[in-house]
Amino acid sequence: MRIDVRDVTKRFDSFIAVRGFTLEVRPGELVALLGPSGSGKTTLLRIIAGLEQADEGQVLFDGDDSAAKGVGERRVGFVFQHYALFKHMTVFENVAFGLRVAPAERRMSNTDIKTRVMSLLSLVQLDTLAARYPSQLSGGQRQRVALARALAIEPLVLLLDEPFGALDAKVRKELRRWLRRLHDDMGLTSIFVTHDQEEALELADRVVVMNQGAIEQVGTPMEVYDTPATPFVYEFLGNVNRIPCTITGGAATLWGLAVKAESVNGAVVPPGDAPGFAYVRPHDIEIAAGGAQKAVVRHIGAAGPTARLELEVAGVPALVEVQLSRQAFFDLHLRVGQAIAITARGARVFPAASVPG
Amino acid sequence: MTAAAARTSFWRKPSILPGFGLSMGFTLLYLSFIVLIPLAALILRAAGLSWDEFIGVVADPRALAAYRLSFGASFLAAAVNIVFGVLTAWVLVRYDFPLKRFVEGLVDLPFALPTAVAGIALTALFAENGWIGHILAQAGLKVAFTPLGVVIALVFIGLPFVVRTVQPVLQDLNKEVEEAAASLGANRFQTFRRVLLPAILPAALTGFALAFARALGEYGSVIFIAGNLPMKSEIVPLLIIIKLEQFDYAGAAAISVAMLAAAFVLLFMINLLQRWSRARIGAF
Amino acid sequence: MAATRALAAITESPKVRLALLLLALAYILFFLVLPVVVVFTEAFGRGFTYYVEAVSEPDAQAAIKLTLLVAAIAVPANVVFGVAASWAIAKFDFVGKSFLITLIDLPFSVSPVISGLIYVLMFGGHGLIGPWLDQHDIQIIYAVPGIVLATIFVTFPFVARELIPLMQEQGTEEEEAARSLGASGWQTFWRVTLPNIKWGLLYGVLLCNARAMGEFGAVSVVSGHIRGFTNTMPLHVEILYNEYNLPAAFAVASLLAFLALVTLVAKAILEWRYGHELAPVHH
Numbered sequence: 017m018r019i020d021v022r023d024v025t026k027r028f029d030s031f032i033a034v035r036g037f038t039l040e041v042r043p044g045e046l047v048a049l050l051g052p053s054g055s056g057k058t059t060l061l062r063i064i065a066g067l068e069q070a071d072e073g074q075v076l077f078d079g080d081d082s083a084a085k086g087v088g089e090r091r092v093g094f095v096f097q098h099y100a101l102f103k104h105m106t107v108f109e110n111v112a113f114g115l116r117v118a119p120a121e122r123r124m125s126n127t128d129i130k131t132r133v134m135s136l137l138s139l140v141q142l143d144t145l146a147a148r149y150p151s152q153l154s155g156g157q158r159q160r161v162a163l164a165r166a167l168a169i170e171p172l173v174l175l176l177d178e179p180f181g182a183l184d185a186k187v188r189k190e191l192r193r194w195l196r197r198l199h200d201d202m203g204l205t206s207i208f209v210t211h212d213q214e215e216a217l218e219l220a221d222r223v224v225v226m227n228q229g230a231i232e233q234v235g236t237p238m239e240v241y242d243t244p245a246t247p248f249v250y251e252f253l254g255n256v257n258r259i260p261c262t263i264t265g266g267a268a269t270l271w272g273l274a275v276k277a278e279s280v281n282g283a284v285v286p287p288g289d290a291p292g293f294a295y296v297r298p299h300d301i302e303i304a305a306g307g308a309q310k311a312v313v314r315h316i317g318a319a320g321p322t323a324r325l326e327l328e329v330a331g332v333p334a335l336v337e338v339q340l341s342r343q344a345f346f347d348l349h350l351r352v353g354q355a356i357a358i359t360a361r362g363a364r365v366f367p368a369a370s371v372p373g
Numbered sequence: 374m375t376a377a378a379a380r381t382s383f384w385r386k387p388s389i390l391p392g393f394g395l396s397m398g399f400t401l402l403y404l405s406f407i408v409l410i411p412l413a414a415l416i417l418r419a420a421g422l423s424w425d426e427f428i429g430v431v432a433d434p435r436a437l438a439a440y441r442l443s444f445g446a447s448f449l450a451a452a453v454n455i456v457f458g459v460l461t462a463w464v465l466v467r468y469d470f471p472l473k474r475f476v477e478g479l480v481d482l483p484f485a486l487p488t489a490v491a492g493i494a495l496t497a498l499f500a501e502n503g504w505i506g507h508i509l510a511q512a513g514l515k516v517a518f519t520p521l522g523v524v525i526a527l528v529f530i531g532l533p534f535v536v537r538t539v540q541p542v543l544q545d546l547n548k549e550v551e552e553a554a555a556s557l558g559a560n561r562f563q564t565f566r567r568v569l570l571p572a573i574l575p576a577a578l579t580g581f582a583l584a585f586a587r588a589l590g591e592y593g594s595v596i597f598i599a600g601n602l603p604m605k606s607e608i609v610p611l612l613i614i615i616k617l618e619q620f621d622y623a624g625a626a627a628i629s630v631a632m633l634a635a636a637f638v639l640l641f642m643i644n645l646l647q648r649w650s651r652a653r654i655g656a657f
Numbered sequence: 658m659a660a661t662r663a664l665a666a667i668t669e670s671p672k673v674r675l676a677l678l679l680l681a682l683a684y685i686l687f688f689l690v691l692p693v694v695v696v697f698t699e700a701f702g703r704g705f706t707y708y709v710e711a712v713s714e715p716d717a718q719a720a721i722k723l724t725l726l727v728a729a730i731a732v733p734a735n736v737v738f739g740v741a742a743s744w745a746i747a748k749f750d751f752v753g754k755s756f757l758i759t760l761i762d763l764p765f766s767v768s769p770v771i772s773g774l775i776y777v778l779m780f781g782g783h784g785l786i787g788p789w790l791d792q793h794d795i796q797i798i799y800a801v802p803g804i805v806l807a808t809i810f811v812t813f814p815f816v817a818r819e820l821i822p823l824m825q826e827q828g829t830e831e832e833e834a835a836r837s838l839g840a841s842g843w844q845t846f847w848r849v850t851l852p853n854i855k856w857g858l859l860y861g862v863l864l865c866n867a868r869a870m871g872e873f874g875a876v877s878v879v880s881g882h883i884r885g886f887t888n889t890m891p892l893h894v895e896i897l898y899n900e901y902n903l904p905a906a907f908a909v910a911s912l913l914a915f916l917a918l919v920t921l922v923a924k925a926i927l928e929w930r931y932g933h934e935l936a937p938v939h940h
Binding site for chain 3 (some may be wrong): 461617
């Protein structure tokens with residue numbers, strides 16, 4: 017199923033939750049809506065599901081306007097953040113619910129319902145727990161019941177609101193992979209909401225980064241991580257150092273590396289001198305004897321697959337974070353307090369006017 | 374630390390807080406003198422009768438008629454209250470309307486208004502020349518001084534119970550559960566019947582049982598409107614008083630014991646319902 | 658409208674909403690509003706002067722005084738009991754706690770008529786210790802002590818059942834801290850516990866008092882209906898009503914109805930302003 021969201025705007029009193037939002041989701045795609053809380057991502061998901069009505073704009077399913085279709089008629093499976101399981105029903109009855117409330121002419125026989133529910137439960141590996149009540153399940157199990165329940169109505173679209181938000185780290189990782197497989201096997205078109213960048217980058221075909229109800233950037237995980245379109249995306253996705261600099265003649269020099277400044281968010285690079293910010297990822301900083309910038313090591317965190325250093329650099333208010341491979345770190349024999357020199361391998365520069373906060 | 378504070382016993386956990394002996398002693402003493410010993414006196418008096426005498430009093434036709442009226446009217450009144458109580462709780466939790474706070478506070482009126490006042494007010498309203506009574510009289514319906522009047526008084530007395538037990542449950546009910554049902558294709562009625570109703574049912578039944586129990590023992594609001602004709606519109610509490618006025622202490626005690634037994638069975642059922650309700654709502 | 662149609666599955670349509678609202682309001686109107694209105698209209702039906710006379714004639718005055726006296730004894734007695742019982746139950750762990758709570762709630766399950774009867778069977782002329790009382794010339798039944806006892810019985814659980822859940826919710830940490838800082842038992846109670854429970858206590862007192870002043874059935878059994886001596890306000894209402902003196906009956910009833918309304922307002926204010934300092938059932 018192809019989903020077109022066109023110019024959708026939603027207001028709650030004076031607060032604009034979603035503003036002029038346009039997005040096209042291709043059949044079979046798994047798309048992540050990523051943004052901080054209050055960025056409008058859940059509202060947008062609820063509009064697509066039909067749980068909220070957009071004030072302006074349309075949502076099209078395979079080209080058909082959905083406005084007149086109620087939430088129950090859209091064949092949309094919705095998985096709620098806190099699962100919203102029916103507490104007084106067993107796992108089996110929870111999953112069977114959508115089949116039992118179908119209009120009489122489409123309703124399955126009890127035996128068919130039983131077969132369908134049990135096959136869904138074995139799909140989510142809960143067939144042995146069919147007679148349990150939700151309160152007797154762990155968080156991860158509840159999550160899978162919620163999924164099986166949503167899948168029971170054979171949705172064309174699966175919408176998930178913070179699907180892994182309430183789970184602990186280990187379960188979250190497992191479920192994530194499992195959801196990806198499920199999505200591919202069933203040929204669904206899925207959209208999920210998350211504020212966890214790692215989750216979005218690992219799971220989604222495309223990531224939609226949202227901020228204040230609008231899109232900051234849409235792209236594959238590689239695209240949004242490697243070439244963030246705006247300072248907001250830079251700061252929201254992955255670790256980054258923000259270094260104040262001066263733009264002269266459309267470019268700035270960061271630690272010996274000349275970088276062309278980019279216009280963004282309506283902030284145009286001025287022809288003359290102007291303040292700007294350079295964004296450089298921790299793994300794009302090199303420690304080299306001939307580096308253009310002097311720095312002092314202030315903190316070393318060497319446990320784990322990579323080593324993390326914090327450096328004091330003249331003219332930079334916060335400590336600068338550097339990421340090194342374990343090998344490189346041991347070769348350098350660094351210690352706290354040591355004076356070193358650094359260069360940047362790559363960076364982006366934006367006019368200061370474009371940077372939030 | 375004093376020896377008394379450090380002392381532990383087999384039936385209570387040690388604590389550094391003082392005053393257990395004093396407060397517990399006073400509690401038990403007061404409870405015994407006010408409640409337990411007088412209740413024991415009642416049972417003792419009834420026990421003075423032989424089994425046949427006891428059955429003779431408790432199962433006498435006039436008493437049976439009184440039970441029928443008391444249980445029947447209490448059941449009907451509680452049934453009216455469970456329907457309208459759930460409705461009122463729903464409206465108070467889900468809708469906004471003018472004077473909502475006023476209605477909210479007024480629901481507890483039957484707890485605060487003396488029953489005698491309620492009794493004469495309802496009688497005045499439902500008498501044949503009363504504001505409501507004369508409309509009903511035109512429709513050929515006589516309420517005051519009939520068993521129907523008993524039901525009206527008992528509806529009033531039991532009104533807050535269902536509202537007050539269902540309201541918090543509705544308040545805590547997650548809106549997402551209803552949305553989940555809708556997204557799975559349920560219409561509003563299906564959502565109510567299959568999702569909302571089962572969720573509020575234990576609370577509603579608890580309210581029903583509380584209203585029923587309260588109605589069974591009610592006296593003040595009923596006697597003004599009931600007519601009080603033996604075999605017809607005479608409730609059990611009134612029968613107890615009549616026996617007392619005839620100095621038939623043993624008879625009064627015997628019927629009281631029968632009513633107490635019914636009340637305790639109800640109390641037990643209410644406890645079970647509340648346990649069920651808690652298990653339903655569960656720990657998540 | 659497409660919008661309302663599409664959302665019909667998660668809210669009721671405006672028509673259904675309106676119908677449900679009107680139905681609920683009709684129920685409230687017929688069973689709660691009209692009874693109160695009728696009390697006041699009947700009370701002032703013969704004018705204000707008649708009303709003032711009705712509530713100030715000697716028998717009415719005696720009934721008002723007796724009602725106040727009974728409440729002035731019964732309420733403090735149950736406050737002392739409620740505080741003691743909730744202290745023992747909420748601050749300590751012991752075997753049989755839930756059984757004790759059930760016993761405290763017991764009077765609520767007993768018919769008011771039976772609540773009066775038990776004292777007649779204890780202290781009445783043919784009662785358990787009636788003959789002994791007669792010998793010593795002590796009158797309890799058909800006298801003020803019996804009315805007080807019956808009133809204490811029917812209002813017995815009010816304060817305790819408000820305070821027990823409240824104090825259980827509050828736990829014992831603050832008291833333990835006070836003790837560890839050197840406070841005595843009474844100091845701990847007055848300075849730590851009491852300030853924490855004051856609104857809950859007031860709430861319980863309010864309900865206890867309303868019932869104490871309004872109790873009819875239990876008091877009716879033990880009072881003997883002696884005009885000017887053992888008549889409380891509700892009993893006086895009954896006598897006037899049975900004498901077909903309706904305006905006077907409603908005049909006295911209106912005082913009780915006014916008390917009920919004041920109680921409801923005070924209760925609503927407590928729930929609204931101090932809801933989180935009341936027992937968990939109210940918030």
